[in-house]
Amino acid sequence: MVKLNKSLKQLSSGYLFQEVEKISLSINKKIKLINLGIGDINKPISKFFITHICKAAKTLQYEKTKRGYCNSQGENNLRRIIKKYCYKNLNISEDEIFISSGTKRDISSIQELFSKDAKIAICDPSYPVYLDSNIIAGRKNISLLKCLEKNNFLPLIPKKSYDLIYLCSPNNPTGVAFTKKELKKWVDYALKNKSVILFDGAYESFITDKNIIRSIYEIEKAKKVAIEFRSFSKMAGFTSLRLSYLIIPKSLKIENYSLSNLWKRLLDTKFGSVSYPIQQGGLAVYSKEGRAEVKKLISYYMTNASILRKGLEKLNFKTFGGKNSPYIWCKTLNNLSSWDFFNLILKNTNIITIPGRGFGKCGENFIRFSAFANITDIKLALKRLKKFLKNSF
Amino acid sequence: MVKLNKSLKQLSSGYLFQEVEKISLSINKKIKLINLGIGDINKPISKFFITHICKAAKTLQYEKTKRGYCNSQGENNLRRIIKKYCYKNLNISEDEIFISSGTKRDISSIQELFSKDAKIAICDPSYPVYLDSNIIAGRKNISLLKCLEKNNFLPLIPKKSYDLIYLCSPNNPTGVAFTKKELKKWVDYALKNKSVILFDGAYESFITDKNIIRSIYEIEKAKKVAIEFRSFSKMAGFTSLRLSYLIIPKSLKIENYSLSNLWKRLLDTKFGSVSYPIQQGGLAVYSKEGRAEVKKLISYYMTNASILRKGLEKLNFKTFGGKNSPYIWCKTLNNLSSWDFFNLILKNTNIITIPGRGFGKCGENFIRFSAFANITDIKLALKRLKKFLKNSF
Known part of the structure; x- marks a missing residue:
């Protein structure tokens, strides 16, 4: 049998963002819902990228x-251009880049x-996929690294030795990011403990501050201990297209096995390749015109983030993030729980946020606002919040 | 550490088809290589489908x-049309269909x-992914069901009770397929043993014989025990686009959990959605014009298969398959091993095949020919084989 x-059976019944969507759909529809919850793009995809996909x-x-089956590692031209524009001075080769679909x-x-x-x-709070994917795999040895307000929501270097460490910078959900100095401590830790850092850089393109690190490979010797993940979803608005890549350096070896060779073997067996036209859309992202489109898009969202953050602060919210990230991590008022505050805001202002508790226990008493919305909606949301808070708090 | x-470490060093490609690339290039190996499509994708993708x-x-993120289960319109055209009288609902990328x-x-x-x-021989994916997952309880020439390469109903049974029909690599009567025995077995059948129907569209079953759900009660997999790769030539689907019936429950609900949870957490334009290309496949394109394509490959099969038989090869499948399973001559015969053919005729041994021990002394090639190449291959066999056997 x-x-x-x-x-x-240990998973929570629904995936966080679907749960939030479900609750939001049950709300009074007479007043327009403003979605500042899920980190989904709000602008159409650039015509320039679509033209390249169609071509x-x-x-x-x-x-x-x-063409038939593509190389499971990804098209050469795409890997070449990623190397050129994202890893120019970091000595990453095309062989170390793997294209994939998210x-x-x-x-x-x-x-x-x-x-x-x-x-x-795994950091607490963090993107639920890190924890859930390890639960599904039946892993038992999972520890949570508390990321607390007093430490600017960055995890502290643990005394204990861990084998795999998930780090995300700029962080989802807190929006805070590692400086080179702070991240170097983790690379040193990993070198000392022979651990591997899984560095989620999905929000790299939102970095504006020069002290914030873009790639973990900017740190010497990180190539011996780190795998880096990046996405086209937020940078180029590709959420409906599915395109991403990861870097597994050749110098990352375990028990004398090259992890990049093993990953290639896994790709061949389990995943296959990524849709060819979509990969060529990715290529267009790095052309001169494409980079200008990305700049425009990021600038739009980051202006939104700034307006939203400042607006929330004006309403006496304590906020984090929003400077190198499209997310604003916001303390609830009156010490309300994440879910209570989420529901209160939703019911009274028809604004969707994400309860911080959904990202982990240490996310309690926070909610996440996303700046992936249009500026009119963000301004309207701030107005509604102002009115509601004036009357109720 | x-x-x-x-x-x-238990996996063979390379994935079968990549290994074959590597060897083939080392061959004398003066004479044109004819690839009758990998099951990759040979025709361009219909302009009609591409137009819809671009639209x-x-x-x-x-x-x-x-659009932003799509539904992780797949677009409603695509699931609706699959229901209509593939499961019309089989009472499968859209909720039970999951779109994915291969x-x-x-x-x-x-x-x-x-x-x-x-x-x-797992059947021996079979598509290497069944075995390899279970090895990667660290599963130990794997048994191989011998599929022997004397049983027309179909597995016999085992006396032992198995929990998960991988069946592929029309079969890759042997090209043989289950009749309804034969497959019903497996459904009965699964009902009796409370097992789940994983029914790989990737080659369903190549079925010409009316006695051969297209969907396992044509068998009464199969919805209680079977998951069915289908692909757009071979049917519509989508290997470079990546589109597929699977069916998990609502009535398939284990320990009172609905497998379709759990799969949706896994999709949300681990996989995300499939590229929107590609899904809409899939929609076009089921339009009136699209179905005509598929018919033309399948007919082309099946004519090839017939010519190839008859040609091989004329050269005194013993063949299986090729009637409801694009694959012809062919006994080696002089009892040569699969790899020896593969190498002999490759070196002397510059024709790539796939050694049957690569699909399992019971594939020994066979090679697989694929009819995914153009007819000129197939005719040329038969000529080369004729000349070579005349001189050497």
């Missing part, structure tokens, strides 16, 4: 330019490379 | 029709639903 993977798709209809997939699958008893450290 | 997933992509560039991903991930000690039965 077949039995279930019993780890699945690439059209090549598939001709005998001379048809950081969610990459970051939830990467643990398959490591032994079942690996001691795993 | 971090350690490797030790199961990875959908273009909607993403406008404010009014922009059967390889689906079939390698589906085991995550089940307990680690599940007793798994």
Whole structure:
């Protein structure tokens, strides 16, 4: 008699963002819902990228330019241009870049490379996928690194030795980010403990501050201990297209096995390649015109983030993030719980946020605002909040 | 100190099709290589499908029709049309259909639903992904069901009870397929043993014989025990685009948990959605014009398969398959091993095949020919084989 993977029973019943959506749909629709919750893009995709996707798709209809299965590691031209524009002075080769269809997939699958008893450290609060994917895999050795307000929501270097450490910078949900100095401590820790850092850089393109690190490989020797993840979703608005990449340096070896070779073997067996036209859309992102489009897009969202953050602060909210990240991490009022405050805001102002508790216990008493919205909505949201707070707090 | 997933060390060094490609690339290039190996499509993608993909992509560039993250289960319109055209009289609902980006991903991930000690039965020979994905997951309870020439390469109903049974029909690599009567025995077995059948129907559209079953759900009560996988790769030539789907019936429950609900939870957490324009390309496949394109494409490959099969038989090869499948399973001559015969053919005729041994021990002394090639190449290959066999055997 077949039995279930019993780890699945340990998962919360629904995925956080779907749960929030479900609750939000049950709300009075007479007043327009403003979604400052899920980190989904708000602008259409640049026509320039779409044109390139269509151009690439059209090549598939001709005998001379048809294609079959693509390289499971990703198209050479895309890996080449990522190397050139993102890792120019960091000595990362095309061989170390793996194209795929979403950081969610990459970051939830990467643990398959490591032994079942690996001691795993995950920040609390953090993106729920890190924890959930390890639960699904039946891993038991999972510890949470508390990220507290008094430490600016950055995890402290633990005394204990961990094998795998998930770090996200600029962070989702708190919006705070590592400086080079702070992240170097983690690289040193990993070198000392022979651990691997899984560095989620999905929000790298939102960094404005020069002290904030963009790639973990800016730190010497990080190539011996770190895997880096990046996404086209937020940077180029590709959430509906699915494109991402990760870096596994050749010098990252365990028990004399090259992790990049093993990952290639996993890709060949389990994942296959990424849709060819979408990869060519990714290529366009790094052209001169494409980079200008990205700059415009990021600037739009970061202006929103700034207005939203300042607006919230004016309403006496204590906020974090929003400077190198599209997320603003915001303390609830009157010490209300995350879910209570989320519900209160939703019911009284028709604004959707994300309860910080959904990202972990240390997210309690916080909510996350996302700046992926249009500026009119953000201004309207601030007005509604002002009115509501005046009357009720 | 971090350690490797030790199961990875048990994998063969390279994925079968990549290994074959590597050897083939080392061959004398003066004579044109004819690839009758990997099951990759040979025709360009229909202009009709590409037009629809581009049309959908273009909607993403406008404010009014922009989209963000899609439903992780797949677009409603695509699931609706699959229901209508593929499961019309089989009472499968849209809720039971899950769109994804390749059967390889689906079939390698589906085991995550089940307990680690599940007793798994995999046909020998079979598509390497079934075995490899279970090895990677660290599963130990894996048995191989011998599929022998004397039984027309179909597995016999085992006396032992298995929890998960991988069945593929029309089969890759042998090209043979289950009749309804034969498959019903497996459904009865699964009902009796409370097992789940993972039914790989990636080659369903190549079925020409009316006695051969297209969907396992044509069998009464199969909805209580079977998950079915299908692909757009071969049917519509989408190997470079990545599109597939699977069916998890609502009535398939384990320990009172609905597997379809749990799969949705896994999709939300680990996989995300499939590229929107590609899904809309899939929608076009089921339009009237699209179905005509598919018919033309399948007919082309099946004509190839017939010519190839008859040609091989004329050269005194003993063949299987090729009637409801694009694959022809062919006994080596002089009892040569698969790899020896593969190398002999490759070196002397510059024709790439796949050694049957790569699909399992019971594939020894066979090679697989694929009809995914153009007819000129197939005719040329037969000529080269004729000349070579005349001189050497």
